[in-house]
Amino acid sequence: MLAYIVRRSLYAIPILIGVNLLTFWLFFVVNSPDDMARMQLGMKHVTPEAIERWKADHGYDKPLLYNEKAEGTGKFTDTIFFDKSVRLFVFDFGTADDGRDIGYDIRQRMWPSLALAIPVFLIGLLVNITFALLMAFFRATYVDYAGVVLCVILMSISALFYIIGGQYLVSKLMHLVPISGYDGGLSAFKFLILPVVIGIISGIGAGSRWYRTIFLEEVNKDYVRTARAKGLPERVVLFRHVLKNAMIPILTGVVVTIPMLFMGSLITESFFGIPGLGSYTIDAIRAQDFGIVRAMVFLGSVLYILGLLLTDLSYTLVDPRVRLS
Amino acid sequence: MTRHWRLIALLAAIGLGLWLVPVKVVLLWTDALVFLLVGVLTAFVIYMRGKPHLRAPWRQVIRRPLAAASLVVLSAYVVVGLLDSVHFRQQLEPQAGAENQQAQYSVEVLSLLDLLVTPLRTRLEKSYSAPLAAHLYSKESVTLADGSTARIYPRLQYGGAHLDDPATQRGKDIAQRSLSALLLGLLAWTALVAAWVAWLARRHGHGFGTELQTILRGEAELPWRSIFGTLGVLILFVAIALKLGIAYHLLGTDKVGNDVLYLSLKSIRTGLVIGTLTTLIMLPFAVLLGIMAGYFRGWVDDVIQYVYTTLSSIPGVLLIAAAILSVQVYIANNPELFETVVERADLRLLFLCMILGITSWTGLCRLLRGETLKLREMDYIQAATAFGVGNFKIITRHILPNVMHIVLISVVLDFSALVLAEAVLSYVGVGVDPSMVSWGNMINSARLEMAREPVVWWSLVAAFCFMFLLVLAANLFSDAVRDAFDPRVGRG
Numbered sequence: 001m002l003a004y005i006v007r008r009s010l011y012a013i014p015i016l017i018g019v020n021l022l023t024f025w026l027f028f029v030v031n032s033p034d035d036m037a038r039m040q041l042g043m044k045h046v047t048p049e050a051i052e053r054w055k056a057d058h059g060y061d062k063p064l065l066y067n068e069k070a071e072g073t074g075k076f077t078d079t080i081f082f083d084k085s086v087r088l089f090v091f092d093f094g095t096a097d098d099g100r101d102i103g104y105d106i107r108q109r110m111w112p113s114l115a116l117a118i119p120v121f122l123i124g125l126l127v128n129i130t131f132a133l134l135m136a137f138f139r140a141t142y143v144d145y146a147g148v149v150l151c152v153i154l155m156s157i158s159a160l161f162y163i164i165g166g167q168y169l170v171s172k173l174m175h176l177v178p179i180s181g182y183d184g185g186l187s188a189f190k191f192l193i194l195p196v197v198i199g200i201i202s203g204i205g206a207g208s209r210w211y212r213t214i215f216l217e218e219v220n221k222d223y224v225r226t227a228r229a230k231g232l233p234e235r236v237v238l239f240r241h242v243l244k245n246a247m248i249p250i251l252t253g254v255v256v257t258i259p260m261l262f263m264g265s266l267i268t269e270s271f272f273g274i275p276g277l278g279s280y281t282i283d284a285i286r287a288q289d290f291g292i293v294r295a296m297v298f299l300g301s302v303l304y305i306l307g308l309l310l311t312d313l314s315y316t317l318v319d320p321r322v323r324l325s
Numbered sequence: 326m327t328r329h330w331r332l333i334a335l336l337a338a339i340g341l342g343l344w345l346v347p348v349k350v351v352l353l354w355t356d357a358l359v360f361l362l363v364g365v366l367t368a369f370v371i372y373m374r375g376k377p378h379l380r381a382p383w384r385q386v387i388r389r390p391l392a393a394a395s396l397v398v399l400s401a402y403v404v405v406g407l408l409d410s411v412h413f414r415q416q417l418e419p420q421a422g423a424e425n426q427q428a429q430y431s432v433e434v435l436s437l438l439d440l441l442v443t444p445l446r447t448r449l450e451k452s453y454s455a456p457l458a459a460h461l462y463s464k465e466s467v468t469l470a471d472g473s474t475a476r477i478y479p480r481l482q483y484g485g486a487h488l489d490d491p492a493t494q495r496g497k498d499i500a501q502r503s504l505s506a507l508l509l510g511l512l513a514w515t516a517l518v519a520a521w522v523a524w525l526a527r528r529h530g531h532g533f534g535t536e537l538q539t540i541l542r543g544e545a546e547l548p549w550r551s552i553f554g555t556l557g558v559l560i561l562f563v564a565i566a567l568k569l570g571i572a573y574h575l576l577g578t579d580k581v582g583n584d585v586l587y588l589s590l591k592s593i594r595t596g597l598v599i600g601t602l603t604t605l606i607m608l609p610f611a612v613l614l615g616i617m618a619g620y621f622r623g624w625v626d627d628v629i630q631y632v633y634t635t636l637s638s639i640p641g642v643l644l645i646a647a648a649i650l651s652v653q654v655y656i657a658n659n660p661e662l663f664e665t666v667v668e669r670a671d672l673r674l675l676f677l678c679m680i681l682g683i684t685s686w687t688g689l690c691r692l693l694r695g696e697t698l699k700l701r702e703m704d705y706i707q708a709a710t711a712f713g714v715g716n717f718k719i720i721t722r723h724i725l726p727n728v729m730h731i732v733l734i735s736v737v738l739d740f741s742a743l744v745l746a747e748a749v750l751s752y753v754g755v756g757v758d759p760s761m762v763s764w765g766n767m768i769n770s771a772r773l774e775m776a777r778e779p780v781v782w783w784s785l786v787a788a789f790c791f792m793f794l795l796v797l798a799a800n801l802f803s804d805a806v807r808d809a810f811d812p813r814v815g816r817g
Contacts, residue, residue, distance in 0.1 A: 164785065
């Protein structure tokens with residue numbers, strides 16, 4: 001088991017190198033630091049001196065990959081590639097354009113993101129599986145049919161409308177909770193309740209339909225027929241047998257997303273003014289702060305790979321047939 | 326054969342028309358790809374006509390009433406989108422005094438749709454106005470006839486301009502126009518349906534009455550009732566838009582006075598382009614790499630798996646953001662490459678499709694790899710190998726046709742997700758160009774309007790309705806396609 005985890009973690013290294021090379025290529029080769037400086041300074045203030053100053057301020061004034069002027073290993077370490085990309089591997093994210101330490105900001109903003117994402121994930125999972133089981137219980141009846149149609153309708157609404165509509169109804173018309181904002185500690189509750197509910201509702205359509213498909217696939221299998229033949233009531237069949245066996249496909253889809261909860265939800269956080277990583281990312285994209293975007297890309301890939309590893313491990317827990325080797 | 330002649334004659338007529346009318350045709354990149362896609366689809370349909378086994382699942386799709394109704398709605402969207410994909414620049418009137426100079430063309434790129442809905446496009450108001458309103462949304466200081474100034478809601482320049490006293494006449498006028506729209510729509514619908522049923526009757530060789538009865542009882546081969554019903558609703562909407570949209574702003578106007586109905590119609594093309602071209606761009610990679618990984622295994626498989634794991638490990642939005650930011654820098658630094666704003670926006674749209682394609686091909690690639698791994702162990706492939714059939718031929722003749730259902734299902738399923746993604750990306754600021762009309766941009770600007778008092782709700786509602794209808798139809802249709810093509814789903 002331990003050997004497997006170590007081996008899988010080593011497998012992550014080439015992928016992270018690939019991610020790094022790709023982002024490096026996108027940010028420094030497709031557009032040279034000069035282009036970036038010109039863009040940031042705006043068209044009016046572009047003078048060669050201003051560009052040089054901007055590059056020096058942000059540490060972009062070194063050669064890209066190979067520094068001929070430096071001594072010894074400095075030929076490779078005193079370059080943009082080393083400064084901006086290789087350092088990511090030790091989670092040294094550098095500073096943002098406004099001079100703040102990106103690593104510190106990420107550690108601070110992680111908590112509001114989690115406070116929003118974890119309830120949405122857990123309650124959402126519960127709600128979706130319940131709905132899906134209900135539809136599977138009433139399969140091929142009008143209840144099931146109406147449920148599926150409702151799911152398709154819910155799926156067809158953009159997440160933006162859920163948020164805007166929810167904010168308008170609950171906060172503006174009914175004045176139940178503040179429209180946006182955030183506060184630490186317990187008072188965060190009143191700011192989080194609406195985004196959490198909206199997050200759950202907007203996920204119901206796609207989620208429960210997907211679980212329903214999984215359950216229906218299981219329902220047609222032989223062991224279910226055996227269970228029914230033994231005279232077990234449908235309720236027991238569904239909860240004891242089908243739900244347990246459906247865990248494998250459910251885990252495949254779900255576990256991989258767990259580490260990604262850290263990244264926060266982009267649009268929800270930004271609409272509700274929650275100072276999490278999602279709104280951090282959006283603000284960085286809008287301000288064209290490449291340092292933060294690069295850091296978030298790297299963090300995202302690390303978490304994704306972690307998710308894949310966790311998925312494999314979770315199989316061994318729910319499915320005794322799976323042996324990791 | 327006559328059918329082909331007719332097609333050629335039609336194309337020739339269009340060509341002649343374009344040559345005679347003083348316009349400069351502008352072929353945008355996305356237009357070219359859209360027409361390529363239409364060509365590929367047409368070729369596919371013609372190829373399918375002679376193959377009953379290929380036609381059978383499609384028949385099954387169309388037989389579902391919901392799917393047939395969705396298809397009607399989707400077709401309506403496609404027609405609008407295609408009309409909006411023929412771009413040209415009109416010739417300017419030669420300036421007086423200037424001598425025999427070269428023809429000058431307007432910098433404004435128009436489409437056939439723009440031409441069709443000219444009244445909607447050109448009747449600009451000053452600012453916001455509610456749907457069917459005759460007055461502006463906000464008060465303004467106006468100098469009255471006697472020289473004094475007063476703060477009133479000024480009359481709109483076009484909306485309800487034919488009324489002398491809107492306060493008393495507007496309700497009646499709207500009711501009258503709606504009624505006549507209803508009658509007109511009903512008339513047009515009846516004529517269309519009658520003609521259609523007569524054609525069906527002739528084709529099947531029964532009388533008109535028998536055919537009509539079969540359809541009404543729902544015993545016909547296709548669910549005509551739902552097709553005609555949907556068509557009726559669509560025609561009704563068009564009639565209302567015609568009757569009321571001419572005299573009023575049916576869905577109101579936005580901040581700079583554009584008609585919201587016009588904006589919603591223009592957004593259709595953006596949504597469709599993103600939903601379809603993204604797929605068109607990514608499909609060759611996904612199919613080729615997926616099948617190669619599964620078929621050749623070994624180091625080919627390793628490399629391809631590495632590539633798609635790396636790409637899919639980057640959060641999609643961030644990869645798109647990174648790429649679009651780069652494109653933005655490029656466009657900002659090379660303004661001389663683009664003659665018009667539309668061309669610049671179009672390039673960005675194309676890049677957006679490409680980058681969305683890059684982030685979304687990995688899922689399909691993984692599925693195809695898995696399926697090919699299974700297929701290559703099948704007896705018929707083993708037999709082909711034993712007979713000495715080459716790898717290329719095995720892939721194209723034996724594997725590709727057997728994974729096509731996966732490709733088709735994922736293409737159809739992706740469409741609605743892509744349309745929805747456009748709105749979110751535009752909100753984040755990495756979507757289509759801000760100058761391009763799209764639902765995402767409409768929602769984005771409407772977001773702030775919700776905070777106004779009284780609320781400016783109409784652009785948001787318009788974007789919602791148009792987008793919801795398209796995505797819903799696409800979702801319902803894709804469900805039917807999946808049920809018909811997925812062998813795992815029992816044919817029932």
